[in-house]
Amino acid sequence: MRIIIITQNDPFYLAKNLKYLLSILPEHSEVVACVVTNASPFGKRESFFKKAKKTYEIFGFRFFLHYSLKFLKSKIDPNTKVMSVLDENKIPVITLDSPINRKDSVDKIKAYEPDLLVSILGNQIFKAPIINLAPKGCLNLHTAMLPKYRGLMPTFWVMKNNEKTTGVSVFFVDEGIDSGPIIVQKEVEIGDRTQEQLITFTKKIGMEAIAESIDLIEKDKVVLIENDASEKTYFSFPTKEDVIEFKKIGKKFF
Numbered sequence: 001m002r003i004i005i006i007t008q009n010d011p012f013y014l015a016k017n018l019k020y021l022l023s024i025l026p027e028h029s030e031v032v033a034c035v036v037t038n039a040s041p042f043g044k045r046e047s048f049f050k051k052a053k054k055t056y057e058i059f060g061f062r063f064f065l066h067y068s069l070k071f072l073k074s075k076i077d078p079n080t081k082v083m084s085v086l087d088e089n090k091i092p093v094i095t096l097d098s099p100i101n102r103k104d105s106v107d108k109i110k111a112y113e114p115d116l117l118v119s120i121l122g123n124q125i126f127k128a129p130i131i132n133l134a135p136k137g138c139l140n141l142h143t144a145m146l147p148k149y150r151g152l153m154p155t156f157w158v159m160k161n162n163e164k165t166t167g168v169s170v171f172f173v174d175e176g177i178d179s180g181p182i183i184v185q186k187e188v189e190i191g192d193r194t195q196e197q198l199i200t201f202t203k204k205i206g207m208e209a210i211a212e213s214i215d216l217i218e219k220d221k222v223v224l225i226e227n228d229a230s231e232k233t234y235f236s237f238p239t240k241e242d243v244i245e246f247k248k249i250g251k252k253f254f
Helices: 015-025 048-061 060-074 082-088 104-110 152-160 195-218 240-248
Strands: 002-008 029-037 116-119 137-142 163-173 181-187
Touching: 002 015, 015 116, 029 082, 048 060, 048 240, 060 195, 116 181, 116 195, 137 195, 152 195, 152 240, 163 195, 181 195
Parallel strands: 002 029, 002 116, 116 137
Antiparallel strands: 137 163, 163 181
């Protein structure tokens, strides 16, 4: 099965997880190309300066410094570079000159004749031309137990709300936000992990769930799990007050 991954040039977690995913893909599957957009960590696409300023104002100096240092490390350490992983595995990079749903972008992706699209940290909302491009559909990974915790930064919100468990969901993309039918879910205990540890853990479990989903699709053994909109919760970017409450109950970012 021919797979195209759609992702962003994330400087924090993606390279290691992408490398792991490529190592555990089912034998019948091949990543034939990867769409890589500009990095947009911690949520929606914004200018680098605007995102940095907002991160500092909301999360504080220590958080800002921690991730600034990780960002600088990503500039010199090949193990943190998405492009290095793709180059190492001889996977072509598809560079888009316009938003992903535009005809020229769709045509570029379609030229690789994918059977399946897999979105990991995608930072654009997909419309019908992308959703329907590949015969086997388009998958997305969300690090929460859908339909709960749709939206941004689910690891922050499950900890801020003092949940005991969270998880990962791999689902077929539709035109909603985290609303498509679910293929694989895996629940995990949060325990005393920091947010950084929880992100690291759920991303790894998420790669395994993607590989499992691909295998089920190829073998035509998918049993869909309803992503019931009547039970959904949705969260956006935290406020400074949310961060204060997060710390007040003893939660840690790293």
